[in-house]
Amino acid sequence: MQVKTLSREEYEVALEALGVDIPVEQLPVWQDFESTVDGRSPWGYVAVLRDGETAALASFVQYETHGYRYLRAHHAPVWADAPSAQDEAEALEALVAHIRQADRSQVFMRLAVDHELPMTRSCLSTLPYDTTVVVDLSGGEEAIFSRMKPRGRRDVRKALRECPASMADETDLAVASFEEYHKIMCDTAARDGFVPAPCSYYANMMRVLGPDHCRVYAARIDGELVGWSLVTVSGSVATRYYAATVSGAGRMHVADALVHFEMMHVAELGCTSYDLMGIGSEFAPETMNLNEFKTKFAKEGTVRIAPDRDVPIKGGFYAALQGVKKLRAHAKAVRR
Known part of the structure; x- marks a missing residue:
């Protein structure tokens, strides 16, 4: 060659x-x-x-x-x-x-x-991964539900019924100022034991990639931000690149409701697959803690990558x- x-x-x-x-x-x-x-x-x-x-x-x-x-x-x-x-x-x-x-x-x-x-x-350096979860977005909401694990369907439907948060595409708000979102990322980092990038990193990512390639979705309760995700888009593939939630968001089912909202929205944008970006495996045992949450969204979505x-x-x-x-x-x- x-x-x-x-x-x-x-x-x-x-x-x-x-x-x-x-x-x-x-x-x-x-x-x-x-x-x-x-x-x-x-x-x-x-x-x-x-x-x-x-x-x-x-x-x-x-x-x-x-x-x-x-x-x-x-x-x-x-x-x-x-x-x-x-x-x-x-x-x-x-x-x-x-x-x-x-x-x-x-x-x-x-x-x-x-x-x-x-x-x-x-x-x-870095923690590479060789396995991810890719959700097939074809066929609409019920088809997506049908391809989840039973636990995933149960959790998401429960979140849709009980989660008090409202979901929205807040790309424009996040581009205007990322400070509010970054504070929750810092809280998440302190809770989960990692070092977050500076606020300017996420702000520049959104600004340079632009809305065609980078979206921010958010969950709010009575106007207060309780969770968000940054999702990249390339062609027909969306990727959940970063996400953060406040302490206690799990009890309110915020993450499940937000993932559902993201999937529906990127599907409307024309995406046919949604990559949850990395889970643990024998190659990467350090991230096995991610598997329980991510794998429930697609019973046949586990994909090996280079x-x-x-x-x-x-x-x-x-x-x-x-x-x-x-x-x-x-x-x-x-x-x-």
Whole structure:
């Protein structure tokens, strides 16, 4: 396989010709969004060619952290056809050679690789996942209910009867000011033990992607915000990218009612599938706590995807980073 650099315009044409669903992170506008984040900048677009024909496409963003650089292609390469292990190995070898020639500053690349290969490594950072839940939105509300697990149907119908919150598309309000929504994200982060992005991150995401690719749905009780979600849209696929609720929202069935509202609304926008974005598995046991909630919305919706993996470009430098990570983990364990 060979790798060819594409201009933004060439990449857009190639995406359209590929004939598959394109992850929102692989749309050119995603590079515009990532450019608003400190330490990130567009690197470029490439086509992976087999016998002169496009086999896959990728949009790369450069990340600079702790004095080194690496490239990231979220949910990419985007393949025209499902790749074999040999296909992926040949593509990765060609990409490494291309990047070494084009930019000697890159230490590794992080991208979606279905098969565990000799040249791939577990991600140095982040929690990649290889399984998600995708809800089929075709056929209307009753058809969607029919494809839920019994527990999902019961919970959502109960929420529709008893949840005191009103649901709305608040995209315009959130774009005007995200402060109110961010406060609930911070509360959720403190409760669930993660670090939220700054308010500007979510605000820029909405502003740059625009309403065609990014919506905010909200639940309010007597005008007070009690839950929200940020949903991305690319083609016919909607993805529940972020969500947050106040403490006690579970007792009021807010999350179930809000997911139902989101599904109905994105279906009206023309989406035919709704990705709940990642659950736990043997590959990612750290997120098993997400499974009970997400899997109930689709009894046959569990889908395996290619997880993020690292591919070293500078092998020695990458090995040193692995060593630093091990030392930090050991020091943390000793402090406990």
